[in-house]
Amino acid sequence: MLKPGAGGGETEQPSPAGWWQPELKVPEVLLSESVKRLHASIEEEWDSVERTACQTAASRALWKHVIHDPLAEILAGEKHLRSSHGKMMADRLNNAREISGVMLAVRTLWFDSKLEAAVESLRAFGEAETQVVLLGAGMDARAYRLKCLKDSSVFEVDSQKLIRMKADLLNAAAAAAEQEGSFWPEVRLEAKSLTRVGTDIREVDWLETLQRHGFSLQKGTVWVLEGILYYLREPHAMHVLRCIAANCCVAPTVLLADFMNQHSTSLSRSAFHFYSDWPEELLPSLGFSAATLSQIGDPDADFGLVTDPSNLFNRLRRVPRTAETDPEDGTPCRRLYLVHATGSPTTSPHARTHDGSSSTSSSSSTSSSP
Ligand SMILES: C[S@@+](CC[C@H](N)C(=O)[O-])C[C@H]1O[C@@H](n2cnc3c(N)ncnc32)[C@H](O)[C@@H]1O
Numbered sequence: 001m002l003k004p005g006a007g008g009g010e011t012e013q014p015s016p017a018g019w020w021q022p023e024l025k026v027p028e029v030l031l032s033e034s035v036k037r038l039h040a041s042i043e044e045e046w047d048s049v050e051r052t053a054c055q056t057a058a059s060r061a062l063w064k065h066v067i068h069d070p071l072a073e074i075l076a077g078e079k080h081l082r083s084s085h086g087k088m089m090a091d092r093l094n095n096a097r098e099i100s101g102v103m104l105a106v107r108t109l110w111f112d113s114k115l116e117a118a119v120e121s122l123r124a125f126g127e128a129e130t131q132v133v134l135l136g137a138g139m140d141a142r143a144y145r146l147k148c149l150k151d152s153s154v155f156e157v158d159s160q161k162l163i164r165m166k167a168d169l170l171n172a173a174a175a176a177a178e179q180e181g182s183f184w185p186e187v188r189l190e191a192k193s194l195t196r197v198g199t200d201i202r203e204v205d206w207l208e209t210l211q212r213h214g215f216s217l218q219k220g221t222v223w224v225l226e227g228i229l230y231y232l233r234e235p236h237a238m239h240v241l242r243c244i245a246a247n248c249c250v251a252p253t254v255l256l257a258d259f260m261n262q263h264s265t266s267l268s269r270s271a272f273h274f275y276s277d278w279p280e281e282l283l284p285s286l287g288f289s290a291a292t293l294s295q296i297g298d299p300d301a302d303f304g305l306v307t308d309p310s311n312l313f314n315r316l317r318r319v320p321r322t323a324e325t326d327p328e329d330g331t332p333c334r335r336l337y338l339v340h341a342t343g344s345p346t347t348s349p350h351a352r353t354h355d356g357s358s359s360t361s362s363s364s365s366t367s368s369s370p
Pocket residue numbers: 049050051052053056057135136137138139140157158159162199200201202226227228231
């Protein structure tokens with residue numbers, strides 16, 4: 001039950017000097033008893049991977065000068081807002097080159113911009129009503145904040161527990177705001193429809209579950225796999241990617257996904273499992289017709305947030321992708337790849353693809369090549 005309102009879409013202009021809040025202002029609605037109780041149960045009952053959904057929402061909330069996500073604070077909860085704010089404050093005080101959360105902010109903006117372009121490309125290909133599937137959707141609120149989804153049926157897929165909690169939190173916050181007269185952001189559903197699907201995508205039949213909730217294999221689809229693949233073990237991640245790739249033969253398909261390289265998984269051996277050092281080669285081998293790769297700081301993954309040439313991301317971009325360690329300081333090259341892949345039911349190798357190109361190529365990369 002969300003109150004109708006003006007809806008979002010506009011992003012405040014970046015104002016690097018003015019956006020920093022030394023004191024965190026926790027929205028009143030997060031302090032209401034019902035909402036506090038729900039967030040307390042998240043801390044008690046969710047596993048560490050599920051809780052990452054609140055952490056990423058907290059980053060989106062705190063980078064609000066570049067990301068328009070009015071539900072992010074409510075979905076993140078006070079604990080995660082305070083923890084993320086503390087890290088940002090420490091980085092500011094230490095004059096760090098990278099402020100905590102900048103990678104998440106760039107990643108969000110990259111997915112937003114590629115999603116908008118993908119929906120547009122499918123429309124140009126004759127797919128008037130597209131589907132957008134967010135696998136491991138967590139506390140994502142794109143269905144409420146992106147106007148480009150007005151003709152799209154959006155499916156948010158995550159664990160049963162998370163899907164139920166997300167709806168409960170939004171309802172409790174709206175009810176508390178109404179009863180207590182506290183501030184509630186003006187949001188409305190921007191997508192044509194939103195269907196929440198509670199399922200474990202490690203199950204072999206996860207795609208059938210999605211179909212039972214109204215997903216059609218015949219319609220053009222954008223798959224958004226943001227912050228999910230590396231939490232899966234290799235057989236599960238590959239099964240998910242193979243299912244999506246197989247659908248390229250049936251309907252125009254766009255995949256947007258972030259991949260860790262092998263060294264990145266050493267940041268947490270217990271949390272991170274799946275990796276690919278060359279996802280732009282892996283995806284075509286599964287059936288996608290083209291894949292392009294970006295790194296944080298590349299022209300399409302910068303958004304004015306990664307300008308210092310000596311920050312970690314720009315340094316990494318200068319190191320060849322075949323290198324194991326950064327020659328400057330000997331640290332392992334830990335990379336996050338942002339990957340855009342397409343596929344469509346083509347009858348000839350020279351048939352037009354839905355990104356408008358006439359393509360026989362299997363892969364390409366916008367980033368530093370081996
Ligand atoms: C880092 S969060 C990312 C959430 C969201 N995509 C974002 O970027 O804000 C990872 C999400 O993946 C979900 N997830 C992890 N393993 C999953 C699985 N096997 N099935 C469904 N969801 C899963 C978690 O519950 C969590 O919400």
